[in-house]
Amino acid sequence: MSYDPAPPAVVPPNNLATICQQIVSAGHILTDFGILDAFGHVSARHPQKPDRFLMTKRVAPGQAIVDDVHEFGFDGELADGSGVPLFGERYIHSAIYAARPDVNSVIHSHSTSIITSGLVPGHSLRPVCHMCGFLGTEVPVFEIRDVAGDATNMLIQSQALGSNLACSLGEAHVVLMRRHGCAVVGTTVPQAVYRAIYAEENSRLQTAAEAIGSPTYLTEGEAKACEELAPFAIERSWNFWLSRVS
Numbered sequence: 001m002s003y004d005p006a007p008p009a010v011v012p013p014n015n016l017a018t019i020c021q022q023i024v025s026a027g028h029i030l031t032d033f034g035i036l037d038a039f040g041h042v043s044a045r046h047p048q049k050p051d052r053f054l055m056t057k058r059v060a061p062g063q064a065i066v067d068d069v070h071e072f073g074f075d076g077e078l079a080d081g082s083g084v085p086l087f088g089e090r091y092i093h094s095a096i097y098a099a100r101p102d103v104n105s106v107i108h109s110h111s112t113s114i115i116t117s118g119l120v121p122g123h124s125l126r127p128v129c130h131m132c133g134f135l136g137t138e139v140p141v142f143e144i145r146d147v148a149g150d151a152t153n154m155l156i157q158s159q160a161l162g163s164n165l166a167c168s169l170g171e172a173h174v175v176l177m178r179r180h181g182c183a184v185v186g187t188t189v190p191q192a193v194y195r196a197i198y199a200e201e202n203s204r205l206q207t208a209a210e211a212i213g214s215p216t217y218l219t220e221g222e223a224k225a226c227e228e229l230a231p232f233a234i235e236r237s238w239n240f241w242l243s244r245v246s
């Protein structure tokens with residue numbers, strides 16, 4: 001297989017209607033994969049207002065429509081005063097956008113294999129195949145007990161907890177949330193969806209391999225080289241996944 005020498009640019013569309021439709025489509029795609037169910041959410045930075053982000057009101061992402069998308073400030077509160085019911089964990093999104101100017105999309109999920117990968121202290125998600133170079137050498141793990149004690153409900157229901165999560169994410173693309181799920185970021189909605197799907201796939205492969213024995217993982221150089229190819233795969237993947245939910 002050969003590739004063009006210059007990968008396609010991974011930049012978000014500068015059109016509000018397109019971004020809102022991508023948020024809705026992402027929810028449908030990730031529900032189709034079983035990564036989201038009644039819970040979890042997708043957001044995107046506002047294309048014209050970089051200090052605002054867009055996400056749906058509190059609705060199962062597989063049932064969301066474009067009219068459900070609303071505008072939020074980086075305090076996690078509605079910017080349009082509409083008074084619709086909101087996700088309690090919207091602060092995952094607000095805090096990450098505030099901390100990471102390079103991030104234009106955030107996904108939070110509770111998918112099964114991802115939770116498994118973050119359960120054991122000292123163990124995390126590490127890339128085991130060529131589609132998962134975005135994981136780097138090892139994914140950071142957020143332990144809520146370290147910042148909020150041992151009597152929380154695990155949920156990120158304040159800006160302060162969101163900021164702690166964003167701190168654990170650092171410059172990575174994925175952060176595991178022990179006993180809860182993960183947050184995945186991208187420069188576009190399709191890139192974040194791609195990473196959410198392949199983070200879950202990597203979790204399944206890694207957990208299966210570690211049950212057999214001691215697998216080898218991608219080296220730092222391999223992860224970087226694989227990640228450089230990802231832009232070629234994202235557009236094709238996004239269009240295919242869209243066709244499955246249209």
Ligand SMILES: [Zn+2]
Nearest residue numbers: 089110180181
């Ligand atoms: Zn959650």
